[in-house]
Amino acid sequence: DTEVTQTPKHLVMGMTNKKSLKCEQHMGHRAMYWYKQKAKKPPELMFVYSYEKLSINESVPSRFSPECPNSSLLNLHLHALQPEDSALYLCASSQGGGRPLTGELFFGEGSRLTVL
C-alpha cells in the first residue's frame, strides 16, 4: 500500500466554524507533513511530524493546529479561519524521520478548503 489518504476532499466552512482535515498512511513512514498550496504556486510547508513529535512549524498562525495521534495518522484542526486561508491542503509522508528531512515525499490528493 503506497497511498496517503486525505479526507475530506472538499470542505467549505465559515470563519467561525471548527473543522478538521485528516490524513492517513500505512507505509510505516516516520515523518508526516502538512503543506498549503495556493493556485499556480508551489506547496508551502506548514508542519512536519517526525516520530510522532512536532519537528518543524513554519510559523503557522495558531488558527491551524496539527495533531499526530499515532504514526499513521495526522490531523489539521481548523478554527476561526480567514478567507485567505482558502487553498489546497496537502498531506505527505516520507520513510525516514531523522534529519535532514529531505527524503522522497508521498503525497495525498489534497483537501480543497474554501473559507467563506
Add this chain to the structure above:
Amino acid sequence: SQQGEEDPQALSIQEGENATMNCSYKTSINNLQWYRQNSGRGLVHLILIRSNEREKHSGRLRVTLDTSKKSSSLLITASRAADTASYFCATGLIQGAQKLVFGQGTRLTINP
C-alpha cells in the same frame, strides 16, 4: 530570490517533441527531486538525484545535476498529451532547517 527557481514558468510544445525544464538553487543540498502535479491533484514523485550524481534516467525522463552551477534540468523525451502538468523541483537543504524546498514550478502543456 528563492532557493529553487525554475524556468521557463510555462512551456507549450507539440506532442512528440522533447521538453526541458531547468531549476536553479542557492545553498548546499544533499539531493534534488522532481515532482509532477496534475491540475488540482497531489504531487507525484518522479526522480531523485543525489548531490554526488550527475545524471539519472527513468523511462522517458532524464535529469542532470551540476552542483558547481547549482542547477538541474529535467528532460522529458517524446512528450505525450498525458505529460501535461506542472513540474516542480525540490531541493534538499542540508543546512538550517534541513528540509525540502520547492521551486516555483513549470507549467507544461503538450498539444496534440
